[in-house]
Amino acid sequence: MAVAQGHVPRLLHLVRLLEKHGEMSLADVASELGVSEDELAEDVRLLSTCGVPPYSPADLFEIEIEGGRVRLGRGL
């Protein structure tokens, strides 16, 4: 439970950061969240599978890493 409690605020923080800045460098986001770039990449992968039923591509978070930058799209 504690893991989820610490993890969920981090995921929410990640979404809010990207909502505010659009896209950011992997290094900057990792530093802001206090995690390694690998952990951040895991978070991004997890978020990209989150959304609402029926979980079609349009129902999922549009979040991706490309060229060392994290980007949040306008999905959902």
Added chain:
Amino acid sequence: MAERKSARLIDLLTLLLTRRYGVELGEIRRLRGYPRGEDAFHRQFERDKELLRELGFAVVAREDADDSSATVYFLDRSKALLREIRFTPEELAALALARRLTAHLPLVGSNVREGLSRAGETALDEWATVGVSSLPAPAAAGKREESKLRLLERAVASDKRLRVRYRALGDSKALAREIDPYGLYLHGGAWYVYGHCHLRRAPRRFRVNRIEDVRFARRGKGPDFSLPRGFDLRRHVDRFPFELGPAAGGEAVVRFAPAQAWRVGAGLGRRGRVTRDADGSVRLRLTGVNPEALVTWVLGLGRGVQILSPPGLRKEIGKLARRVATLHRSGPHTGRKR
């Protein structure tokens, strides 16, 4: 396992955030990660609601407007906030001080400044009630000034009575007095303490650099006084001398000649009723002012500012002006009778 739990909570939160009019239980059951069995689903959903509540998202249930037999769940947006942070008076004072200091420190990151400014916006009222103004401050003049300010801030934050030696303007000697400091603020580049003066038995403001000595008046950890009900430091900051001290009834009218009319800007203009004459001069009608302070203030403004009424004050200011003129004619004042 933990990852699945995080994903399920994010999904649930997303669903609740995207459905303004509530979500039926059936929709929640379709979320990934919930068990299929009826009882197991309910137990899991209850645990998830509790987890979201701990994160600051209140999930509430209500009857469906279209179907009274159904229940919908939604996020109570009025409660969808992280738990409110309650600062102690000492913490508020420290935050206020940090905000003032960082405004002048280029080495402090913009995130820190932004955070402190945001805290200032939300907690400014509270800061004012604990008696610390959030205006940017200049650096303290020296170590002595710094330790004096620190002591004053501690006294303001913990409602501690102070024993000071204060040299008022025009006095050659400092007078010992006790004050209950209600607030500390910066005005015109100088620090002031506002509080109740036990010597004068009235509220007074004290310029910090005229406080020659300061210490706590009493020992003990508890507060020595209580702030007056509804006290708001902002009402006492940036006040004109005629707004301080004992006030007289009735109205006083001050005329500003066209060349002096600029003085009646937003600050002064808010103190009274302003009317403009055809020649460009401005009349400021004030009520409830300290007459003695008004006379001194008007006299200090020089040519082009005069008191029109009441007649008693006109007479008083005339008398005072003549005295000043006489003193200037007779050369430097030595304090001895010739």
